[in-house]
Amino acid sequence: MNSKKENAGARKVRKWRAYFLTAVLAITFICNSSGIAYADNGPGELYARAAVLMDADSGRVLYEKNGDEMLPNASTTKVLTCILALEEGDLSDVCEVSAYAASQPAVRMGVRAGEQYLLGDLLYALMLESDNDAAVIIAESVAGSVEAFAELMNQKAWDLGCESTYFITPNGLDAADENGIHATSATDLARIMSYAIQNSEFLTITQTDSYTFSSVDGTRTVSCTNHNAFLHMMDGALSGKTGFTGNAGYCYTGALRCGDRTFVVALLACGWPNNKSYKWKDTRKLMEYALEEYEYRTIWREPELPELPVADGVNAGGELTEVARVSLRVDAETDPEQWRCLLGKTEEIGTELILEESLTAPLSAGTTVGRYVFRLNEEEIASCPVVTEETIEKVDFFWCLRRTIRLLFWGNRVDSTSRIE
Incomplete structure (x- = not known):
C-alpha cells in the first residue's frame, strides 16, 4: 500500500518537474527571441506596444520592444516634416495658405485661405503646438503639394536607413492609400530623431518654451507653447515630439544628452485616453536605464601581427x-x-x-x-x-x-x- 502511494507521489513530482522545465524553456525562448543582447535584463516593463532606445551617435539599438513593427505614429511625423523644411526651404520664405491647409482638423492654428506666413514661424507652430494646418502649409510651400512632399519624406526616410516607414501626410494624421497606411516603426522613428538633432536650427525650435509670431500683413498673431514635458523632466533633455490619433494612441520620440552620450527614445502605441502620462513614464524609465548601464570605454587592443x-x-x-x-x-x-x-x-x-x-x-x-x-x-x-x-x-x-x-x-x-x- 505504501509503495503504491510512494509511486504515485513520485509520478506527481516528475509531472510538476516536467511542467517547470517546460515553463523555463518557454521563458528563455521569449527573452531571447528579439535577437538583441542587452547590457542586463533591460529597463523592465513598458506601457508602449513598441519602444526603442538608441545610441544617437552610432545608431545602435540598445533596447527594443517590437522595434521593427510598423504602427501609426501620429504627430511624431512632424520631426521629419521639420527637418525636411529646414533642409529644402528657406526660413524667410513666404508661405500662402491654401483652402486645403485651412481645412485641417485640430490641433490647428485656425488659418484662413489666402493668409501668408513666414516658413520659419510656421516651424514653431508645427513643433511646439503640433498644428496640423501648419504642416500642410509647410509641405505645399516646400514641395508644391502634400503628395510631392510625401515623396520627399519617404525618400529621406529611406536615405536614413528606414525600411519600415511609409508616410502619406506631413502632419501624421491617420491615412491610407493603395500602398498602405501612414506608419513607421520605433526603430525608424528613433533613426529620424537621431538625424534631426544634428541640426542646430531644429534644436533651437524644439527647445523653445513659447513663441509668438504674426502673419506677413500683421493682421493675425499666433502664440505657441511647447508641449514637450520631457524638456523639464530630466537634466540633459534635448528635444522631443509628442503625437496622438485614435489609431496611433499616444506616441513620443525624445533625445537626451549627458556629457559625450546622446540617447534617443521612440515610443508607439503608448496608451490611449486616459493614459496620457504613460509616454513620460516609459521615456524616463528608458533614459534612466541608458544613463545607468551605458558608458564610453576604450576598445583599442594592440594586435599581435605575424610576418x-x-x-x-x-x-x-x-x-x-x-x-x-x-x-x-x-x-x-x-x-x-x-x-x-x-x-x-x-x-x-x-x-x-x-x-x-x-x-x-x-x-x-x-x-x-x-x-x-x-x-x-x-x-x-x-x-x-x-x-x-x-x-x-x-x-x-x-x-x-x-x-x-x-x-x-x-x-x-x-x-x-x-x-x-
Missing part, C-alpha cells in the same frame, strides 16, 4: 631566403582615445585579425593585406586596414641581372646579403 610569407620574393634589404617574409602594421590612428565605444556594463568587444592567405611578389610597402576587426555581439562595429611594412621585390631574371652587375662592381660588399639559407 606573412611572400612567394617569389626577396626579403627587404635584398636577403634571399627559401621563403621571403613581410612585416605588417595597422594603418590607423592607434591613440586609445580615438577608439571608444558606448558599451553596457557587461558587454565586451571581440577582435579578429583577417589576413590574405597568400601573397606574391612584387609587393609595395603600404599594400593592404587584411583587416583588424572589432566586434560586439558578433557584429562588426569597427575595423582598420592591415598593410605591409616594407617593399618585397620579385626574384626574376631582371632582379638576378641587377644583382650580378652589383656583384661585379661592388664585390663582397653585397655578398653578405646574397646568400640563400
Whole structure:
C-alpha cells in the first residue's frame, strides 16, 4: 500500500518537474527571441506596444520592444516634416495658405485661405503646438503639394536607413492609400530623431518654451507653447515630439544628452485616453536605464601581427631566403582615445585579425593585406586596414641581372646579403 502511494507521489513530482522545465524553456525562448543582447535584463516593463532606445551617435539599438513593427505614429511625423523644411526651404520664405491647409482638423492654428506666413514661424507652430494646418502649409510651400512632399519624406526616410516607414501626410494624421497606411516603426522613428538633432536650427525650435509670431500683413498673431514635458523632466533633455490619433494612441520620440552620450527614445502605441502620462513614464524609465548601464570605454587592443610569407620574393634589404617574409602594421590612428565605444556594463568587444592567405611578389610597402576587426555581439562595429611594412621585390631574371652587375662592381660588399639559407 505504501509503495503504491510512494509511486504515485513520485509520478506527481516528475509531472510538476516536467511542467517547470517546460515553463523555463518557454521563458528563455521569449527573452531571447528579439535577437538583441542587452547590457542586463533591460529597463523592465513598458506601457508602449513598441519602444526603442538608441545610441544617437552610432545608431545602435540598445533596447527594443517590437522595434521593427510598423504602427501609426501620429504627430511624431512632424520631426521629419521639420527637418525636411529646414533642409529644402528657406526660413524667410513666404508661405500662402491654401483652402486645403485651412481645412485641417485640430490641433490647428485656425488659418484662413489666402493668409501668408513666414516658413520659419510656421516651424514653431508645427513643433511646439503640433498644428496640423501648419504642416500642410509647410509641405505645399516646400514641395508644391502634400503628395510631392510625401515623396520627399519617404525618400529621406529611406536615405536614413528606414525600411519600415511609409508616410502619406506631413502632419501624421491617420491615412491610407493603395500602398498602405501612414506608419513607421520605433526603430525608424528613433533613426529620424537621431538625424534631426544634428541640426542646430531644429534644436533651437524644439527647445523653445513659447513663441509668438504674426502673419506677413500683421493682421493675425499666433502664440505657441511647447508641449514637450520631457524638456523639464530630466537634466540633459534635448528635444522631443509628442503625437496622438485614435489609431496611433499616444506616441513620443525624445533625445537626451549627458556629457559625450546622446540617447534617443521612440515610443508607439503608448496608451490611449486616459493614459496620457504613460509616454513620460516609459521615456524616463528608458533614459534612466541608458544613463545607468551605458558608458564610453576604450576598445583599442594592440594586435599581435605575424610576418606573412611572400612567394617569389626577396626579403627587404635584398636577403634571399627559401621563403621571403613581410612585416605588417595597422594603418590607423592607434591613440586609445580615438577608439571608444558606448558599451553596457557587461558587454565586451571581440577582435579578429583577417589576413590574405597568400601573397606574391612584387609587393609595395603600404599594400593592404587584411583587416583588424572589432566586434560586439558578433557584429562588426569597427575595423582598420592591415598593410605591409616594407617593399618585397620579385626574384626574376631582371632582379638576378641587377644583382650580378652589383656583384661585379661592388664585390663582397653585397655578398653578405646574397646568400640563400
